[in-house]
Amino acid sequence: MASDDINEKTGLTSPLRRQLLKGMAAVPAMAAFGGAARSSFAADGVNTTGLAVSDTEVTVGILHSVTGTMAISETGSVQAEKLAIEQINAMGGVLGRKIKYIQEDGASDWPTFAEKAKKLLVNDKCASVFGCWTSASRKAVLPVFEQYNGMLYYPTFYEGLEQSKNVIYTGQEATQQIIAGLDWVVKEKGAKTFYLLGSDYIWPRTSNKIARKHIENFQKLEVVGEEYFPLGHTQFNSVINKIKLKKPDVIYAIIVGGSNVAFYKQLKAAGFDLENKQTLLTISVTEDEILGIGGENIVGAYACMKYFQSLDNENNKKFVEAFKAMWGKDIVIGDVTQAAYLGPWLWKATVEKAGSFDIDKVAAASPGIEFTGAPEGYVRIHENHHLWSKTRVGRARKDGQYDVVYETADLVEPNPFPKGYQ
Amino acid sequence: MRGDAAMFDYSFAELSSILVMQGFAGLILFSVFVLMALGLAIIFGQMGVINMAHGEFMILGAYVTYLTSHLFTEFLPFAYPAYFFFAMVFAFIVAGALGLFVEWIMIRHLYARPLDTLLATWGLSLILQQIFRSTFGAREVGVELPDWMMGSLNVTDTIEVQINGLFVMGLTVAITAAVLVLLFKSRWGLQVRAVTTNRIMSGAVGIDTRKVDRMTFGLGCGVAGVAGAAFTMIGSTGPTSGQLYIVDTFLVVVFGGAQSLLGTVASAFTISQSQSALEFFISGSMAKVITLLIVIGLLMLRPQGLFVLKVRR
Numbered sequence: 225m226a227s228d229d230i231n232e233k234t235g236l237t238s239p240l241r242r243q244l245l246k247g248m249a250a251v252p253a254m255a256a257f258g259g260a261a262r263s264s265f266a267a268d269g270v271n272t273t274g275l276a277v278s279d280t281e282v283t284v285g286i287l288h289s290v291t292g293t294m295a296i297s298e299t300g301s302v303q304a305e306k307l308a309i310e311q312i313n314a315m316g317g318v319l320g321r322k323i324k325y326i327q328e329d330g331a332s333d334w335p336t337f338a339e340k341a342k343k344l345l346v347n348d349k350c351a352s353v354f355g356c357w358t359s360a361s362r363k364a365v366l367p368v369f370e371q372y373n374g375m376l377y378y379p380t381f382y383e384g385l386e387q388s389k390n391v392i393y394t395g396q397e398a399t400q401q402i403i404a405g406l407d408w409v410v411k412e413k414g415a416k417t418f419y420l421l422g423s424d425y426i427w428p429r430t431s432n433k434i435a436r437k438h439i440e441n442f443q444k445l446e447v448v449g450e451e452y453f454p455l456g457h458t459q460f461n462s463v464i465n466k467i468k469l470k471k472p473d474v475i476y477a478i479i480v481g482g483s484n485v486a487f488y489k490q491l492k493a494a495g496f497d498l499e500n501k502q503t504l505l506t507i508s509v510t511e512d513e514i515l516g517i518g519g520e521n522i523v524g525a526y527a528c529m530k531y532f533q534s535l536d537n538e539n540n541k542k543f544v545e546a547f548k549a550m551w552g553k554d555i556v557i558g559d560v561t562q563a564a565y566l567g568p569w570l571w572k573a574t575v576e577k578a579g580s581f582d583i584d585k586v587a588a589a590s591p592g593i594e595f596t597g598a599p600e601g602y603v604r605i606h607e608n609h610h611l612w613s614k615t616r617v618g619r620a621r622k623d624g625q626y627d628v629v630y631e632t633a634d635l636v637e638p639n640p641f642p643k644g645y646q
Numbered sequence: 647m648r649g650d651a652a653m654f655d656y657s658f659a660e661l662s663s664i665l666v667m668q669g670f671a672g673l674i675l676f677s678v679f680v681l682m683a684l685g686l687a688i689i690f691g692q693m694g695v696i697n698m699a700h701g702e703f704m705i706l707g708a709y710v711t712y713l714t715s716h717l718f719t720e721f722l723p724f725a726y727p728a729y730f731f732f733a734m735v736f737a738f739i740v741a742g743a744l745g746l747f748v749e750w751i752m753i754r755h756l757y758a759r760p761l762d763t764l765l766a767t768w769g770l771s772l773i774l775q776q777i778f779r780s781t782f783g784a785r786e787v788g789v790e791l792p793d794w795m796m797g798s799l800n801v802t803d804t805i806e807v808q809i810n811g812l813f814v815m816g817l818t819v820a821i822t823a824a825v826l827v828l829l830f831k832s833r834w835g836l837q838v839r840a841v842t843t844n845r846i847m848s849g850a851v852g853i854d855t856r857k858v859d860r861m862t863f864g865l866g867c868g869v870a871g872v873a874g875a876a877f878t879m880i881g882s883t884g885p886t887s888g889q890l891y892i893v894d895t896f897l898v899v900v901f902g903g904a905q906s907l908l909g910t911v912a913s914a915f916t917i918s919q920s921q922s923a924l925e926f927f928i929s930g931s932m933a934k935v936i937t938l939l940i941v942i943g944l945l946m947l948r949p950q951g952l953f954v955l956k957v958r959r
Contacts, residue, residue, distance in 0.1 A: 290784070291776065291779070292886070293886045293889070295779065295784035295885070296784050296785050296786055296884055296885075296886075299783075299784045299785060424930075424931045450929075451929045451930055452929055452930060452931045453929075453930035453931060454930065454931055454934050456889065456890040457930060457934075458877075458880065458881045458882075458890055458891070459674075459675050459678065459880075459921075459922075459925075461670075461671030461674055461675065461808075461811075461922070462668065462671050462922050462923075462925035462926045462930075462933075463925060463930060464671075465664055465667050465668050465671060465926065466926060468664065468667070469656060469660065469661075469664050481882075482786070482881065482882035482884060482886075482887050482890050483882075484882070485786060485881060485882030485883075486880055486881045486882060489810075489879065489880055489881070490808075490880060492796060492797070493796060493797065493798060493808040493809065493810050493811065493879075493880075494798060494806065494808055495797065495798040495800075495806045495808075512785065514788075515785055515786060515787070515788055516785065516786025516787065516788055516882050516883070516884060517788065517882075518788035518789070518790060519788075520790070520796075
């Protein structure tokens with residue numbers, strides 16, 4: 225903790241230096257580009273639609289917010305995508321071509337996301353784009369990707385209810401994240417009553433809707449309260465009093481952003497003992513969020529994710545090591561960061577299976593693509609362009625990491641349009 | 647009352663203790679609002695400058711607290727439990743100094759142009775956000791608090807009072823009192839009030855109005871810094887966290903009547919109590935909507951705000 229600020233600094237300067245070097249390296253490459261474009265016969269076979277693919281290079285886009293409110297959350301995804309690209313290049317690239325990325329800043333503003341997406345697809349002819357974080361930004365770029373036929377790898381766990389030929393969803397849709405967690409808490413903690421909380425926008429509302437349906441219709445248990453707060457809300461004392469009165473077995477919290485910090489600090493100050501007395505299950509707090517909340521304020525809470533930095537397997541050990549080597553030793557890796565890391569790898573596997581960079585061929589080849597090197601273990605792309613993956617429950621430790629206390633035996637099928645939950 | 651209690655399946659003791667804690671929650675919210683709005687009210691009320699960067703001055707205070715906590719863990723671990731008091735002093739000094747600098751380089755050139763100050767200070771808020779981001783990183787930082795400031799006091803078996811809430815309340819009372827004393831009992835306060843009432847005449851009788859302006863702006867920013875330091879106990883510290891407070895802050899100041907500190911306090915009380923009570927009975931989002939509707943309704947009836955100071959123009 226003591227040297228957070230310093231490490232953040234090195235985390236920022238070293239990629240900058242790398243980018244500068246890359247920029248300098250690109251100067252001769254640009255001079256040669258005219259020649260490459262003329263003699264691109266070899267590239268023709270794998271690229272029939274005029275994407276930015278030469279004999280030696282393929283261009284992709286990275287589209288996240290590095291300024292504005294969402295920069296807090298999206299920074300990790302950018303870092304993971306750059307790491308994956310660097311590793312793929314070190315292994316020889318995709319179909320023998322090195323990946324070159326163009327990074328654009330969505331600036332936490334949805335129209336900007338759409339505009340930059342158009343730029344990446346129309347001007348830069350990117351063969352794929354890794355990006356977006358909030359559902360709002362994804363909804364903003366979706367028509368652009370469908371109109372100009374691009375390929376988006378979207379990393380965040382989200383509310384589902386969407387499926388597109390032009391998007392691969394590498395995070396969990398809502399049922400993957402919610403149902404296994406609720407089943408676990410009922411079985412393990414004997415929970416009977418639930419209090420649902422959320423920030424007031426589409427993801428928490430849809431997720432709580434699914435949670436409520438599952439609790440009431442499938443588990444036949446009781447929801448004793450459901451509340452939403454404006455984004456950025458910082459005063460939770462009233463609702464904490466209400467929770468004290470209703471005494472739910474489980475507090476189910478989907479609060480995001482700065483509100484998260486306020487909520488857990490105030491919960492602790494109000495005397496809730498998450499370690500011994502009160503069960504709290506969240507789907508919105510990863511290791512990234514705990515940095516801001518402070519481990520001592522959330523210790524003992526349970527989170528339902530598909531990935532935790534503390535996962536004990538060979539892939540993850542290598543991934544964490546490489547991530548720290550690239551971005552600083554004190555950095556933490558949350559669920560979405562890992563999902564973002566999958567994007568470039570899945571794309572590489574798909575392109576190599578399709579034998580082509582063409583978007584239509586990549587989209588068609590996607591179902592069934594596996595990635596055995598995933599830090600979370602093993603993932604496979606479903607027909608609906610979401611991932612089969614395991615669901616896990618972790619318990620927050622004081623040092624800001626999670627102890628994994630449960631994982632599903634099998635991969636959980638993604639089901640973005642769940643029947644009986646709408 | 648007994649009937650109500652039975653209807654809700656709660657015992658009378660439970661309900662009454664919740665009532666007490668709910669009242670306390672309202673008071674905490676009230677203190678938070680006063681603390682947030684005080685700095686802005688000083689600047690807005692006395693100088694007519696709308697400081698859109700107010701939230702960023704608060705977060706500057708929060709970052710100073712963060713740095714101070716690290717300083718104490720590294721060099722003065724024995725004094726760690728008391729670091730927070732030093733942090734607040736540092737926050738006041740740093741935010742105040744930046745305020746003085748900003749006034750000198752920017753605000754003083756724009757006094758006759760209120761809309762331009764609005765735009766300029768908004769630009770300043772963006773610049774400060776990006777400076778925070780480049781210095782401390784885009785992620786939020788966790789400010790650790792000494793153990794004695796966490797947790798709650800058990801007054802009875804069912805009534806628990808948050809220590810950090812008490813701390814914020816005490817701090818609010820102390821700072822408000824200090825500002826009031828400064829404004830109404832000191833020579834400088836007399837000058838500030840004279841300038842507010844009639845700037846030209848004050849200049850004519852020999853008050854250095856520019857100096858008064860600069861000190862006022864610095865004081866307002868310094869108070870914002872202290873508020874930011876205090877809010878590390880209850881909220882987040884990140885480059886854009888200041889934005890979380892700014893809307894409520896303006897709401898309190900405008901509703902209270904821009905030029906009256908008493909109005910600010912009264913309006914903070916009204917808004918916090920209605921919001922906290924509403925939040926208990928309906929959901930958080932709806933409580934906010936209804937609070938805003940009430941404020942808008944009252945402002946339509948009384949555009950000048952709750953209290954107004956007589957100003958000769």
